[in-house]
Amino acid sequence: MLNQNEILQTLAMIDQQHLDVRTITMGISLLSCAHSDVHTACDRIYDKITRYAEKLVPTGEAIEREFGIPIVNKRISVTPIALVAAASETDSYVPFAQALDRAAHTCGVNFIGGFSALVQKGMTDADRILIDSIPEALATTDVVCSSVNVGSTKAGIDMDAVALMGRTIKDLAARTADKGGFGCAKLVVFCNAVEDNPFMAGAFHGVGEPERVINVGVSGPGVVHHALQAVRGKSFDVLAETVKKTAFRITRVGQLVAQEASRRLNTPFGIVDLSLAPTPAVGDSVARILEEMGLEVCGTHGTTAALALLNDAVKKGGVMASSSVGGLSGAFIPVSEDEGMIAAARAGALTLDKLEAMTCVCSVGLDMIAVPGDTTAETLSAIIADEAAIGMINSKTTAVRIIPAPGCQVGDTVEFGGLLGSAPVQPVHPYSSAAFIARGGRIPAPMHSLRN
């Protein structure tokens, strides 16, 4: 029998420490929608998504109600569109993005991911059309998210795609200049992208996935922060154990919700993604966890070690709480979406170089970072190449979601609103990488890719 204290503690986790389920994401395969005629293909896509995900939002809301736990987002991920659209005879995939947007609005989800291409070992004609379509697609839709995988440990890094993505990001920022380059917040460039990630903007439904699937992303930086306040001054062993126990509890909630959603939607349960995903709300910050460990400001010396401990302990605690763990699973460090990171970046304590170091040990990469609007495409590509190299060599997922905010200089702040928060514009190195990016070709896969 539960005792009163346990019940009240659970309520405090939800009410005061922002414990929530960050997202229920339904993955839908669109491979069956391919058609030589664009309009037929788009109609099939719209019909399939709205049929499969018809009850996703009301079901999520019902579960939220019965368990008394917020389920912040209900989302959809689909097969990378470059694969689905390849059969269609056209030179623009913008209509596909618009079909996804319409379907998402009909279903009532707040994001749909999968306007994507996987080009780690080279680009097909369809991949090229998709990447060329990204600026217009994201500028003319509301909730479509896009991702491009430019590298992997197995294949190396496609530097032609890296160069292209730098130019694509610039173009997209220019087309959404009236909103501070907001379009770039919906575009992720990956290395070692995962096929079952429920989090946006990088979610897509991989080709190895079933017809449809339910993936759930849990959160709870505030709960971890609160737990660590109780062990202030104690050794790292105690710290790691505390994070593990807390991550276990958080993940159990995710598992419960995932199973319930899977049953009610008659859709197989895929994975729980055990990520600490911050929001701009006070008390829901990953940076504040690192500071609770004893750092004056996130970004100072010791931050990488603190994040490494946190990331590892979250996985260890969570893995036993779920029957199937996947996605990105770790700590996220999106600057604009984390109140503590915003403060640290504004204070000048958290630089791009330190963030890059942190991405070696956390679950993703350079996320939601605003840089000056006059940053060149080559510099953006070089930043992507650096991140992809970290991912490739360390056999982990890395990503870049960077916003060259048009007309903005270092010291300005770009407002995105909602969960995307606001980003202080951070400086990049002034020296050119243009000749490096102009080389083109592929950076070969590392020695340890040969594991067979």
Added chain:
Amino acid sequence: MKAIITVIGRDQVGIIAGVCSLLSARNINILDISQTVLQEYLTMVMLVDMTLCEQPFGDVADSLTRAGEERGLSIRIQREDIFNAINRI
């Protein structure tokens, strides 16, 4: 299905009576009650069985919330599973 009802707020006459009559009218059986009062501040936790209740969960939750608001109390109902998931292996 079992659920946990929590009532939090300033203590006053008739809180338990009010909640209990609301529950019995909906065929919800009370399995356990515990309460503490600290400086006029009441915290009550109830374990209930909703197997025989024919009203949708959301409607029961709404009725309890409204009844709470009338008395300046926070009353909420949640399925027991969430507490078990967090507190029990």
